Amino acid sequence: MGDFRELAASFVVPGPCGVAVRDRLKHLTPQDERVLRAVGEHQGALASRDLKARCADGLEHGADTWAARKRDLTKESSSRIAGAITKATHDQWALARRCQAAHIQNLAAGIKTLRHRLSLPLGAPGTKRAAGGYRSKNEWFRKSRRLAALEDRHTAAGRDWQTGRVRVVRGGKRLLNTRHHLAQARLTEGQWRERWEAELWFLAADGESGKRFGNETIRVTPDGEVSVRLPAPLAHLANARHGRYVLASTVAFAHRGAEWADRIAANRAVAYRIHLDTVRGRWYLTASWQRPVVKTIPLETARARGMVGVDTNADHFAAYRLDRHGNPVGEPHRFGYDLSGTAGHRDAQIRHALTRLINWARCAGVAAIGIEDLDFTAEKTREKHARRKRFRQLISGMPTGKLKARLVSMAAEHGLSIVAVDPAYTSMWGAQHWQKPLTTPHRKMSRHDAAGIAIGRRALGHPIRRRTAPPPHDRSDRAGHRTAQAGPGTRGREGTRPPTTDHAPGDVQPNGTRKREPSASNTVRDAPRTHRWVQGSLMHTG
Template sequence: MAWLRGQIASIEARLARPVGARADRREGLVRGYGSRAEWHAKSRRLYALRERLARLEADWAAGRVHVVRGGKPLARLRHHLDQAGLEERAWQERWQAARMFLAADGESGKRLGNETIRITGTGQVSIRLPAALAHLANAPHGRYVLDATAVFRHRGEEWLDRISANRSVAYRIHHDVPRGRWYVTACWQRTPAPVLPLEAALAQGVVAVDMNDDHLAAWHLDNHGNPVGDPRRFFYDLTGSTQHRDAQIRHALTRLLHYARRCGAAAIAIEDLDFTDGKSREKYGRNKRFRRLISRFPTARLKARLVAMAAEQSIAIVAVDPAYTSRWGAQHWQQPLTTTKRKTTRHDAAAVAIGRRALGHPIRRRTAPPRNDRSDRYGHRTAQAGPETRRREEPRPRIPGPRTRCVPPGGGAKAGDQRAQHRSEHAAEREASQQASLRLSP
């Protein structure tokens, strides 16, 4: 009735305006219809809407509600069974199946996203029975487990991501009589993921991840690029069937997201890896083991699944350039981060390099200052480049000669001028020894 009243008011306002009249916001006037034919059609629709509104108001006043549970087409089909080619028993089965269904809305935070109808990742369906039917339960906590398993062919991976994060999923179980099957429908509402600026996402640090063949090496870095706590490793097994590999990847990524939430980080840094051009035999020859390792490495699946699961947790993903992360991480961070109680691997050091690159910090560390017995004291140091320096991530060019501030023999600004050399009885020496007379009195 509210919708009909709104439609009637809108049509009446436009019919009251002349044909082709423009809208006037200052006066609060709407525009008129474009042609006389459109004005005539809308006037006829106005009378139809008024008639519908009058019937609805009469039913509302009398307390009559026209609801056919199961659908009006199926109810009308009862009077035309001969035309539909159905018997009365077949129609009765359809009628009962359409009126018999079980539905439950989901709730975020509950286990697997729904407390009433719960479906696990393996497809096991269980129903929470009400108190009056608690004696029929065949599982703990008043639940009834069905014998059949549910399989979602369409968007099954997205559904698994939601139940892994305990996000709300609504279910509806119904019976299809013509096919003789039971179906369960899962539905959810997608919330648009907010796009955070890079500075805001990295304000609380980042969890850097180094992807490997059998595990994910992760380390939490603060906004200054310093490792916090101990490294974490999330193992998975990529052998076996496709379903087994997919489950292993999902379980590892779920633990990674939980670790990021515990650390308080709002971003995860990963490498933008792509082995598309590295799987051919022409590149690696007969090294079948290495080619098989690269071929089964799930770079695209890991990135796609991590982005989808992180969006449900409101965690940003930062992809960085993978160049020299493993080499420079092992060179500059593996030994300093290794202690008697913590063994830092090459993959953990690579995770630190990935995190520092995502935060905008250089990967290479400063070298130790020289000893006190050197000529320049603490002045000489191999300083790292600033964030604004171009080509700072490339290897440093090798500068021949001694790395000191003193000028080597024959290497000064006037190396080619023999007159500038300090030799005995040379013009340069004689000119240097001459001094002007000082005036002692005014």
């Protein structure tokens, strides 16, 4: 049996800790839109200036510099707006810092792979663990130049990391680069400019527990009336007391509306954000709040009523229901989606597929869904997969992070838990042990369906391999049902099972050597030989 890496233990994924709902601001007057644009531009300029100051501080940032920046912003807005801007600045800087660390790690992985392949002779075969040598001198030369380029990038990124320098683009680097490719994006310069300016606005406010309706800056009453506290330079635009502007539009959150109403009635914190969809020309209000951390149910409780094993693929979820003993029940199910097109289209496809999956799991009566703990961050590099461009595009296009976040939040609303399992060998062992036995003239089992069974069994704590019964003493039924198994702690029980029988004479070892010399008597040759059952060491439990 080959060397297999140690499998990580399965675990119940913690539930969501936040909620966000959105509603459209309809019937805004031209004056309402002018005020919102003016407030967004003013506060957006303050946010850009604050982000520049934060990036300049680098690793020298502290409580004193934070307080100084907040005091400077308060003069041109208000204390609450200044607090919201500085908090958003710190979140954006921290995100850029994490992305920088991931970029350095990605460069290091590429450099390691290139150095290994360049050290091998031309045409050296590869293994499952590592790629082989390059095929020609030309390819070797080009890869040596790429290695030098990656090493330069890694050195520069490491220098930035040590000094605390990050590169951040307010509005997004992708949208900024779109300015140079307007024809491909099918945008005019005016359309791009409108979208870019809208992304730079800052129309958000953090909630405050104990304040009226949970927010003093952007306030929404139980009747849906929306009012905004204007910054000091724009106080002359107010149409209500205390420098507030009341919008003509009202909101009514259809989703989680009762939960939102309970929060604002108790003056609990609710954060709001107003933004403009320039493509549709619509204004939206998003409300969000935190939930108390809910303790996840024990793993054994999640396994009590069986499991739905889900294999994630590029265009569908392959799901199979298993009882608590790990036996497949019913037929395999597939929930397709299309990840082509815009980001909004892809998000809608994932959401629709997850909705159908969760509804089917609820009807099946299970308490949990088993899914692979996927993370392709280190598996989609150009150096690792070389010419397998389509495969790199395949795994890069799978929105694993968004998928997991949506699945956890949507499943929690229906009382389902998510059990994450190690994805190692699930497709290979599922196809080896389950695809052929379950294939019938009326049921076509694919490799993905078998992988769903493997994931579900691992989530239930069972080995992927099916139980096998030893042959009886003879063809009668007196032996009864008997299953040869290994304990849960037996090493290698998940691997490929060697031959479990050896029909050798009782005095002959399985390797063909004898314990003693054969007897010279001729009567032994005519006597019936006795056989014994020799059991391999890699049997398993169900």
